[in-house]
Amino acid sequence: MRTFFVVVALTILAGYGYAQDLPTPGICGVSLIEPKPATRIVNGQSAIPHSRPYQLLLVGYFPNGTAKAYCGASLIKPTHVLTAAHCVAGYDAKDLRIFPGLHNFTSFVFNRDNGIPAQRHIAHESYNANSLSNDVAIIRLQTAVVVDNHKIGLVCLPDSTSQTCGVNHPVVASGWGSTTGNPNRTSASRPVELQQVALKCVDAKSFGDSGGPLVREKYLNDGRRYVEQVGIMSGTIDCSFSKPHPDVYADVHYLMPWIRNKVQALP
Incomplete structure (x- = not known):
């Protein structure tokens, strides 16, 4: 069963400067609908519709137009998307489509005409599929x-003043993944709030959420809430947890210099 859910944990390195052309908190990270994440993944409740408006679905297509693969992604600018490198590997930009504003898609038809086409994409030059290091990519939309900020919104990225997440800091992952391995996607997204641990592994497993965001909640001086992305779902490995193997997230703080550079390279 596919669920929109949440897993956690990565040792986050020092913060980095904010790209000048990325939106600032208050413009990014806000939603008109207050999210209320569940506390579990398996049999958890669906997310409140559009409470995670930065969440995107990325679909890769065969040349004949048949959908080949699904990934999560996040909207960091109206024209730019953040996802995992393995989600775009082997694809030409013309075969990638972004679907924003989704929640329940029982009757939604994922053909190319319904999605927003990619213009260009750049995967990290040092991405390693075996070690899962540098699993990050930027997509520039056509x-x-x-x-x-209702159905569609932007997620914030760390700036130079961001403090790294500490142990037990609540974080939320979201997507339409599966907790059973069943290839059929569920119709609604489900988030789950867990506690961060000082590892790059998470004690839960999903299917189909690769490239999706891991976020934490923060507040502006005036008390307004916003969310900041701290991780990108990379994959699953055995980190000595009991089965199922935990999820692994690419560290957005660590990758900010690369992200900033590539966003500027794809104006």
């Missing part, structure tokens, strides 16, 4: 997404 057309800008209309952001309304």
